Amino acid sequence: MPAPAPSPVLLGVSLKMYFGHHQTLNWSRRIAALAERHPAVTSGAARLFVLPTFPALVPATGILAPYGVALGAQDIATEDSGPYTGEVGGPVLKEIGCRYAEVGHAERRRLYGEGDTVVAAKTAAALRNGLTPVLCVGERDAADPADAASRTVAEAERLLGGLSGAVVLAYEPQWAIGAPEPASADHIATVCTALRGWLDSHPRHAGSTVIYGGSAGPGLLTRLAGTAEGLFLGRFAHDPANVGAILDEIRSPAPAAVA
Numbered sequence: 001m002p003a004p005a006p007s008p009v010l011l012g013v014s015l016k017m018y019f020g021h022h023q024t025l026n027w028s029r030r031i032a033a034l035a036e037r038h039p040a041v042t043s044g045a046a047r048l049f050v051l052p053t054f055p056a057l058v059p060a061t062g063i064l065a066p067y068g069v070a071l072g073a074q075d076i077a078t079e080d081s082g083p084y085t086g087e088v089g090g091p092v093l094k095e096i097g098c099r100y101a102e103v104g105h106a107e108r109r110r111l112y113g114e115g116d117t118v119v120a121a122k123t124a125a126a127l128r129n130g131l132t133p134v135l136c137v138g139e140r141d142a143a144d145p146a147d148a149a150s151r152t153v154a155e156a157e158r159l160l161g162g163l164s165g166a167v168v169l170a171y172e173p174q175w176a177i178g179a180p181e182p183a184s185a186d187h188i189a190t191v192c193t194a195l196r197g198w199l200d201s202h203p204r205h206a207g208s209t210v211i212y213g214g215s216a217g218p219g220l221l222t223r224l225a226g227t228a229e230g231l232f233l234g235r236f237a238h239d240p241a242n243v244g245a246i247l248d249e250i251r252s253p254a255p256a257a258v259a
């Protein structure tokens, strides 16, 4: 019997608030061109998603979705509708074609005071609206890998307690975000393996994926050798050539032999 096909590698990009509107759309066109022709994407070995700013979501969907690149929001309201000035709710995100909603990023925790209660409520809002939460977890200060793993698993358990559904767990050690280098491959492998083990023992989260973010760029996927199921990219995806270089690291399935 042939071995089952490996799961696709998931590559996400958050553009945070770095780009202007037209810059976002120009970048999206270059990513669409890459997705259209790169064998890792066309073979299904890699799946891409992009989280632009809210105003770019609709036009970026028009550019990227035809090439199989999924879109998502960088935030989601805890409530679905009502008097919540400035918020964007899950039903609207779903209606405009989003597949993902990011929750719990360290910047929202640090700069906007979001704590576990809000992060858990936003995760619930995403799931309730048929969106996959990209739930960011990770220790604040550098710790040894085993300690980071137990703290991060406890965090995932806390935030997902009582919820069901597939999630993307983005392991983002806070000290590695915006840094010159990512965490070490050993560190990432220890934590991602622990998160994977936790998910595997919780069937209510079947279909979930564990990815790594925090100064991730070309070369990291190779060093991780499958211990993370993908990457969550920030600054190092601003140059689409880097996204191409990361896709080059993903082995596409060999074409079927001709008898």
Ligand SMILES: O=C[C@H](O)COP(=O)(O)O
Binding pocket: 014, 172, 176, 177, 178, 179, 213, 214, 215, 216, 232, 233, 234, 235, 236
């Ligand atoms: O959302 C993405 C992460 O926070 C990583 O950002 P960074 O690669 O610029 O450190």
